[in-house]
Amino acid sequence: MPFSSLGLIPPLLQAVSDLSYATPTAIQSAAIPAILSGADLLGLAQTGSGKTAAFALPLLQRLQGKMGARPRVVQALVLVPTRELAVQVGDALKRYAQHLPQQPRIATVFGGVSINPQMMALRGGTDIVVATPGRLLDLIDHNALSIGRAAMLVLDEADRLLDLGFADEINRILSLLPPQRQNLFFSATFPAAVETLANGILSQPVRLEVEGTPEVAPDIAQSAIMVDTAKRTPLLRHLLQEHDWKRVLVFVATKYAAELVADKLRRNGIQAEPFHGELSQGKRTQVLMDLKASRLQVMVATDVAARGIDIAGLPAVINYDLPRSVTDYTHRIGRTGRAGQSGTAISFYSADTEAHLRLIENRLKLKLVREQIPGFEPAPVPQSEAAAALAEAQANGGIKGKRKSKKDKLREAAAQQAKS
Structure with a gap:
């Protein structure tokens, strides 16, 4: 048509x-x-x-x-x-x-x-x-x-x-x-x-x-790599070198992490910049322009970049920190594989965050390809600790939206006070 x-x-x-x-x-x-x-x-x-x-x-x-x-x-x-x-x-x-x-x-x-x-x-x-x-x-x-x-x-x-x-x-x-x-x-x-x-x-x-229909389903190869927290940045550098990605969007949980990871990459000769809500609009615009023009190889971003950013031909998205919610996962990886192109989405996880990753998979009804990269294998974790972590995550919902936010609690308290 x-x-x-x-x-x-x-x-x-x-x-x-x-x-x-x-x-x-x-x-x-x-x-x-x-x-x-x-x-x-x-x-x-x-x-x-x-x-x-x-x-x-x-x-x-x-x-x-x-x-x-x-x-x-x-x-x-x-x-x-x-x-x-x-x-x-x-x-x-x-x-x-x-x-x-x-x-x-x-x-x-x-x-x-x-x-x-x-x-x-x-x-x-x-x-x-x-x-x-x-x-x-x-x-x-x-x-x-x-x-x-x-x-x-x-x-x-x-x-x-x-x-x-x-x-x-x-x-x-x-x-x-x-x-x-x-x-x-x-x-x-x-x-x-x-x-x-x-x-x-x-x-x-x-x-x-139209979500999930064959005509618009993006071609994104999704996988998860198990790695200890301390080895994530070296693993990220390894992946950048191995795949020779010219542009990569890396998602982290906090502004501090965005600054820290970008700094570590720069000290290893990789062109990287942080991107978060506390940067000036001029700086954010410049970072985006540099990434789109391939003057920048890596943008390390908080979820402020998970929506509303269109970077044509972005080959890969890395979840350095797992997203808090299923929705954030969907929108993070949606920065790649756009306009009919293929893309790659890789999530780092550890023994401490595996339960959270499983919940994301369950709610999205998907099963990510699990990997361990030679030289970056995680240290073994006692089975009892892993089981305890999974039980705790299942008990509290594990993902934003299944338990009350701080703002919701404040609103409920205010409403209760007004009634009394």
Whole structure:
């Protein structure tokens, strides 16, 4: 099925051709006609399935004829969880819009940088806003923009928005939007909190599920290497040399680990940089640009990089630390094997973390290839200790989302205090 069969206008088809998009993905084939019809949409699609184009192309088409008036007002709002995804979506909208007769004004706004330049850029109004929730509300509070006439709302990576604690901000934003609008809701997973949010926003939505279908299932070779904690960095260096990967994304648990591992790699002659939420936006942007241009071989990142980052042709992802949740595992490895290419995802684990790895496997219904690399074999562990670790992990759920977070406990305590 070609893009021309989906009802898109010639300027958008020209943009698609310029970008060498051959045929639409499963989510694009299903979503574009539904969105063009004006229906609300609930799209469950894994990362890398092409959902940005699935909503951006029909969004631009539906707004033709509504843009260009003076003063400009926000016609469409796209909410995303991270700065990097905001930039990616904003850039994609501009590329798709390049041949449109009515050129939309597109504003991309996010926190972590000064608000003043963004306020200046919004003078004269804008047609489309791509925003992280906190910065959007900051700009509204500064009277820099209004969303009271937005005809379309897109929530992209809705599960991640809630994971990052944006529920209150989203509810406030919804209260500022007009009640009559088209709502497009995209999420890779559908836990209870996401279902509740979707039910409160969508009206008789078209429901699309493409996750795990053969057309979009990424070709990622997944494996796990057992290695003692102290040997992980030497093993990482060994893998870099053995496979000759030009670019690798390494995931760690903390900002401290990102800095430490990157420093150790640099001291061994490997071009590596940390990437985490406490870096300035300018530094994060530079690190990403260097990785994409192969000026950097290794980016050592926290889960701030697990979503919203598209690195074309990334050959490998290494879980130096296991992710806390199944969702994080899915999105981490989803940085490779994108756009029909193959990729490699390797997870390091030890005797202490094997139980956690088993829980991830069980909940994803997969069985990772287990390996031990000669020269990096782990020291033997008494069977009694391994059994105790597994029992403890099974008792408390082992994975984020199966036990209450600190924020949940604080909210429950506050509610209980209010009742008393």
